[in-house]
Amino acid sequence: MKKQLTYFILFLMVCGFAKGQNTVHPTSKEYQYPTDPAVAEKLEHWRDQKFGILIHWGVYAVPGIIESWSLCNEDWITRGDSNVAYHDYKKWYWGLKDEFNPQSFDPSQWAQAASKAGMKYVVFTTKHHDGFNMFDTQFSDYKISDGPFRDHPKADVAKHVFDAFRKEDMMIGAYYSKPDWHSQDFWWDYYATPDRNVNYDIRKHPEKWQRFVNYTHNQINELTTQYGDIDILWLDGGWVRPKHTVNEEVLSWGAPIPEFDQEINMPKVAKTVRENQKGILIVDRTVHGPYENYRTPEQGIPSEMSSDPWESCITLGGAWGYVPNDQFKSADKVIHLLVEIVAKGGNLLLGVGPTADGLFLPEQVKRLEEIGEWTGRFGEAIYETRALTEFKEENWYFTAGKDYELYMIYVNDDSPLPNVLECSSHIPLKKSELSLLGFDQKLKWSLQNEVLSVEVPEKLKAELQSLPAFVVKISK
Template sequence: MFNKFSWLVAVALSVSLSSQAQNTLHPTSASYEYPTDPKVAEKLEHWRDQKFGILIHWGIYAVPGIVESWSIVNEDWINRKDTTQSYEEYKKWYWGLKDEFNPKNFDPGQWADAAEKAGMKYLVFTTKHHDGFNMFDTQYTDYKITDGPFKDHPKANVAKHVFEAFREKNMMIGAYYSKPDWHSQYYWWDYRATPDRNVNYDIRKHPWRWNQYVQFTHNQLDEITSNYGEIDILWLDGGWVRPLSTVNEEVLSWGAPIPEFSQEINMPKVAEMVRNNQEGMLIVDRTVHGPFENYRTPEQGIPAEMSSDPWESCITLGGAWGYVPNDKFKPSRKVIHLLIEIVAKGGNLLLGVGPTADGLFLPEQVSRLEEIGAWLEKNGAGIYNTRAVESFQDGNIYFTKGKNQEMYALLPLEEGEELEESISWTLNPPKNGSKITLLGEKKSLKWTSENGKIHVSIPKSLRDKLSNAPAIVFSYEAE
């Protein structure tokens, strides 16, 4: 298990993050609970084989190109550009973006094609973020994509068409859903002010209103898991909506206010309902460790240690989760290096890519994804269907292991770095007489073992051929 996760908020343009002090309250076990349902366990192991997925944040925040949802929260770390505009005026403007969101060129096929070319194997799509704007045709609120200028478009029920496009690529399908809903009168009640991210009234004094919210949440999750085809993953965000007894140091490190009461939505009932609709469905109740967090999701970072428990780093391709103008995208080489380290430590990489308000990926996003896919097409055997080993790293070399005991040694290379004539490592040595090859190359490489150290010779012809490679992968049979 990893001892500590880094949970960061992606911030763009008008919003910045400042750290706050940590306290201790209601500590709880961070131990992982492997699912006991055989169907869930089977799907979980299949998900672990996929290694690389795409997380798509898309909503009304794409219209002005600002951080998703967070700018409407009244917390100290939020800074808005216009200091003359009142908080209530800002919220009114933000809610009104619904009437401007008209993505006439929305093309889920372009997204799915780009993800497939990238070598991605699963999707997580934002059906609703914290701002409460629904990207599916829910029947429980009018605050949705199908009740605005886009409503008459043949693909107005966005989530349906996104799921279908990715399903046609044989990808696993995940539905992101925010447990808090800042637009709902049952969560942020207009009768009260909205001081922070939490429910803005005392649930103990207004149980009817909270029960209405719980029912609203259940109704929407029933819709998503009943009406949108096969869905493999329910990815629940907004970890402050949780039982008070589960608040721990990890939660307190966010610096967010903690109410004196639970914000429970009855996760046992949710799990029973969605798995009646979707047998074996994975549930990711993020940060609420226990039976409803089938895998962990460290955000914008990688744990320091390997874990044999299932986990996934969710990291943005650019600087923000959604679309923002002039975003700086990571080089494909950087993403490949992240993927190698994450997989070697036992995790999956969920890469965040935000479409424009018009419904398209930018050319720069598509080209990055294609470059990643070109590397995976040649070297994917060292990534997909592998598992981590205890001795996962030796210097700058990472290791993974295939299901038939084949071993892979993955060497990330920096821009302009020249391959040396001999590559050496000590851990995870090859079996005596084993052949060592580079993935994508047919010829075996010469290797020797001296004083417990493996030396693999790289001929000049190969060094020249791979001079600009972002990484190389050795394949061999381990001892």
């Protein structure tokens, strides 16, 4: 009885937290919950979405290579031909602008595939580190709308991407890289470009850096005034930051740390974009503080549950953008990732890269459809839920609904499904009802020695075994 009562109190606390966190929120030495009520409200709405898509698309899709990074002159970088001089390689890369002509560009295909997968928001690369703009900026001619695609009716790519995803009722995120390797005010041709950082001493050329800061502000202002409602400004390139904010995560990247700030005046950025877009979320990645409204671990999942808002960014294949012959994760693998991430309190942002023609590959679309078959059936245990301190036991993951439900998500592995499933982490009250979500099937259950035993219906056992995961719902 004591454990049942403890469970019930904990459950009330979790559900209350889910409904009212914009007024009562956890404190952290590093994470700072937003104080603006409009931002806090949007943040909690974003946390309800759970599953989004991150789309990397740029000139790097033309040859099908890693996005931007082959331009960077650091030890870990590899390029296709070791006999090509670095200067010549950069010249070739910049020249891809004149080949990028995606006549088949169909953002509605992307949006519909994402919607069928159960995704609820999009983050689209308006500009990656290479500086190539996927929107019709007036502050650079290095853009999709100034090449062979300029006369196409969808030449202002970001506008049409955002519009297509809005039609699917999704939150809209604009990815924007703070560094810009094409800009002469970031990588100045007067000097070599030894690494990812600005290649001149800002202290000696403050006017040059100020031009870059102004350029950055102007572009972000364009994105937040000319492209409709934007919910998230997702800022990448975390090495562009005040020097005093450099932390262990930044040091682990292995890149040199300049002796000066690479500061773009984030307080001014935040003030401007929130005047343009009330309540917009700002994700200044890895720069902990008031402008990192949620965390973004990349290609991995934290080991523990966190009540702070976070999102794992993980690719469907092996690369963020399109590369030929990429190997895509199975739908089962993605579903297992989604379940674990949500049970630990996070969102999954799945990276899918379109081809140079502007389409998702058939295999990508198929994967998203397969994922959607599961989310369409069991999404109640995913969307609009919050995490519990005891989030896992053996094959079980747990989430809490806002109306006092507990969802027990059983993740299948290669082992045969037993006839009786046991759990000791969360014990229902005596009058609770247990059912199989998506089957309209009530379940027989019993308690003995503080262990919950749930009988698996024989007629459904084979079907349950075939699923990547299924859900037992406990209603009060």
